[in-house]
Amino acid sequence: MEPGMEPYRVKSVEEIPFLTAKERKDAILKADFNPYRMLASNITIDLITDSGFSAMSTKQWSAMMLGDESYAGSASFERYQSAVQDITGYKYVLPAHQGRACEKVLFNALVTEGSVIVNNNHYDSTKTNISLNKGIALDIAMVTDDTADFPGNMDIDKLKKVLEEKGEEIPLVMITVTNNKMRGQPVSMANIKAASYVCKAHGIPFILDGCRFAENSWFIKEREDGYGDMTPREIAKEMFSYADGCMISAKKDANSTMGGVLAMNSEDLYDQCVPYVIATEGHTTYGGLSGRDLEAVAVGLYEVLDESYLRYRRANLKFFEEELISQGVPGVFPAGGHAIYLNANKLCPKIPADEFPGLTFAGLLYIESGVRCLDIGSFSPNASDLIRLAVPRRVYTTEHLKYVARMIARVAEKNKDRETGLTMTRSRTKSAQYKHVTGSFKMKEDM
Numbered sequence: 001m002e003p004g005m006e007p008y009r010v011k012s013v014e015e016i017p018f019l020t021a022k023e024r025k026d027a028i029l030k031a032d033f034n035p036y037r038m039l040a041s042n043i044t045i046d047l048i049t050d051s052g053f054s055a056m057s058t059k060q061w062s063a064m065m066l067g068d069e070s071y072a073g074s075a076s077f078e079r080y081q082s083a084v085q086d087i088t089g090y091k092y093v094l095p096a097h098q099g100r101a102c103e104k105v106l107f108n109a110l111v112t113e114g115s116v117i118v119n120n121n122h123y124d125s126t127k128t129n130i131s132l133n134k135g136i137a138l139d140i141a142m143v144t145d146d147t148a149d150f151p152g153n154m155d156i157d158k159l160k161k162v163l164e165e166k167g168e169e170i171p172l173v174m175i176t177v178t179n180n181k182m183r184g185q186p187v188s189m190a191n192i193k194a195a196s197y198v199c200k201a202h203g204i205p206f207i208l209d210g211c212r213f214a215e216n217s218w219f220i221k222e223r224e225d226g227y228g229d230m231t232p233r234e235i236a237k238e239m240f241s242y243a244d245g246c247m248i249s250a251k252k253d254a255n256s257t258m259g260g261v262l263a264m265n266s267e268d269l270y271d272q273c274v275p276y277v278i279a280t281e282g283h284t285t286y287g288g289l290s291g292r293d294l295e296a297v298a299v300g301l302y303e304v305l306d307e308s309y310l311r312y313r314r315a316n317l318k319f320f321e322e323e324l325i326s327q328g329v330p331g332v333f334p335a336g337g338h339a340i341y342l343n344a345n346k347l348c349p350k351i352p353a354d355e356f357p358g359l360t361f362a363g364l365l366y367i368e369s370g371v372r373c374l375d376i377g378s379f380s381p382n383a384s385d386l387i388r389l390a391v392p393r394r395v396y397t398t399e400h401l402k403y404v405a406r407m408i409a410r411v412a413e414k415n416k417d418r419e420t421g422l423t424m425t426r427s428r429t430k431s432a433q434y435k436h437v438t439g440s441f442k443m444k445e446d447m
Helices: 021-030 058-064 075-088 099-110 124-132 156-169 189-202 213-223 232-241 267-280 291-303 307-326 357-369 398-414 432-438
Strands: 092-096 116-119 136-139 173-176 206-209 245-249 260-264 339-343 374-376 386-390 422-426 440-443
Touching: 021 357, 058 291, 075 092, 075 232, 075 260, 075 291, 092 099, 092 267, 099 124, 099 245, 099 260, 099 267, 116 124, 116 156, 124 136, 156 189, 173 189, 189 206, 189 232, 213 232, 213 307, 260 267, 307 339, 307 398, 357 374, 357 386, 357 398, 357 422, 357 440
Parallel strands: 116 136, 116 173, 173 206, 206 245
Antiparallel strands: 092 260, 245 260, 339 386, 374 386, 422 440
16 A cells, blocks of 8 residues: 555545635634634634544444433443553553543542643643642643654653652653643654653553654654564553553544543552543443443544554655745654644744744735645743644545645745734633633734
């Protein structure tokens, strides 16, 4: 099979909207220049996230017809639990409606005031759930560039130092595979194994955030010595074996529209988590999910580890990257597994940093093309201002991606001398982590 050839055929299609330039301009003005506040019915190509926006397979849709909606002990949960146990190797399984719900349950059980949670890099939602329990999120990713084989690795020396200095304050250590802030860049098996050994030496639980566990497994197969002849499923099983438990957003690497997984080997930890699942998600055999969702996740967890799918997924992102490079678009290359990140400061070199060059470019791109994307870093101190183009799984063809690349190059050329960007007029939250979600903005000069 050719690497970039889609390992599926299209069985059902959905029309996408094509608005006029005036309609698009009106739409983004109505949304106060915030991509999160735009209506999906006004979007031609949606690259705001890869989470929950995947195209499900015929097997997933078929399985949904088996959905058992019994409040307790449903057959759908049995199939979901069996799939999780088979793929991860963990004994105890709790469902949740998505990844951040798993975080909330786990941190309610383990995090208290002053607790320090160490990670290569936390999601925004992970940091928030830690802070809601008055804990501290500490990122200790390796300082490297994206040309390294595994730019997502944790700094093991820093981990040792932190555990020696603050071990009593640390209820668990995490590694995320893979994280948005780390641009979807992978973590090596050797790094996961090393972190596991350090945690075991200090008697501290080690939890894998496996939101994109399948994509990370493919990178290990491609790049790490000794894994080229192993299947993605075998690699994933080994990856999970080094941790004491995991959280998974099934909206990512389970190709499902909803769902989460919290699994562990410790019966004691399971017992600690159960009350919070019941209180916030529902009974332990549905966890905020319908039986139909449980069925879709159970099938998707297997499908996402299919070698032909992962080969295509990687080639699809690589094709998009090469299209952008051929158009002279500045980005963070080579790309990770789920998205392309563009350099907003190079795309809009004359727009001041405090006028949101990334968000400005995202808005101008939408007006020109109908493409929705996301700015990353505008509200994070010392962070690069990046524009994320997250590619949902099995949704867009190479022609769609070629169109996006052309439109980005066109908007960059048109606006290379633009000197003004956006100003924030309002935010519904004081948290810097969510101002990009709730904020209202306006252009400082006419578009």
